[in-house]
Amino acid sequence: MKLTVLGGSGAWPTADAACSGYLVEHDGHRLLIDPGYAVMPRLLRHLRPGDVDAVVVTHGHPDHCADLNPLLRARALGEAPAPPLPLYAPAGALDAVLALDRPGMLHGSYDLRAFDPATEPDLASGPFRIATRALPHHVPNAGLRLTAAGRSLAYTGDTGPSPALAELADDADVFLAEATYPEDVPAEDAPYLSSARQAGEHAARAGARRLLLTHLWPGEDADAAVAAARRAYGGAVEVARPGAVVEPGT
Known part of the structure; x- marks a missing residue:
């Protein structure tokens, strides 16, 4: 299994x-999460639009799904x-982005294969088995756990605190965790977003082997986020920087 941060x-x-x-990616299957x-231009450094085998979206906020539109345009309108x-x-998460173009x-x-992470916890795409968990956010959000060939990657999407996070990341090779703020989340967002310290x-708590912090607020200090996470977690901690390649389990 290989993770490339776009x-x-x-x-x-x-x-x-x-x-x-x-x-x-695993065994030739390419899954875009x-x-x-601005993800589409970065994706094109690695793949042609038609090479993507499937897309999984955790929730409908545009900073997590807006570039689905140019990806679909390239696949539909190319030669x-x-x-x-x-x-x-x-x-319902993709209703807005799928409605951007004229009908048809x-x-x-x-x-479109819509699911409810609260009642349909298991998906599959190529070699990947994908367990989902409903996690708290401003809109419905699905935490993901991908497994293939004995390797595992857990990803939070955007989430507030939840007991389901420890289950999602239990013994995961890599835990890709939202960490919008280093230490404390503002009170109005505390139920719906996480800090690096909480990650x-x-x-x-989950016994994850490696922690990748992502979704930092623009301008936040990456070193401060790593330091905050390390006060609670003794394993390897990094910020998920664009272009980084991670192979869970190695």
Whole structure:
């Protein structure tokens, strides 16, 4: 299993970083997770649009799904249209982004497979088995746990504190965790977002082997986020920087 970080900026992209976007590959299968703002140009450094085998979206905020639109346009309107792209997302999460174009323009370019992470916990895409958990956010959000060939990657999407996080990341080779703020989340967002310190606490509780912090607020100090996580977690901690390649279990 190989994870390539395409972006990890929270809320909006910066000059140097796209928003959330992660390419996970195993045995020739290419799974794109959360194609947020500015992810498409980064994806094209690695793959042609038609080479993506499936997309999984954790929730409907545009910093996690906006660049699904140019991906589908490229697949539908190119000289050699690609087959329908399987799209996995919580029910209703992609309604806005799929409605950006005139009716019928992207017809046949995707196969929407909506799910409810609270009641349909298990998905599959190629060699990947994907366990989902409903996690608290401003909109319905699905935490993901991908496994293939005995390797595991857990990803939070955006989430507030939840006992389900320890279950999601239990003994995971890599825990990719939202860490919008280093230490404390503002009170109005505390039920719906996480800090690096909390990510470290969840990783320690889960026994995850490696922690990747992502979705940092633009301008936040990455070193401060790592330091905050390390106060709670004794394993390897990094920020998920664009272009980073991680192979869970190695």
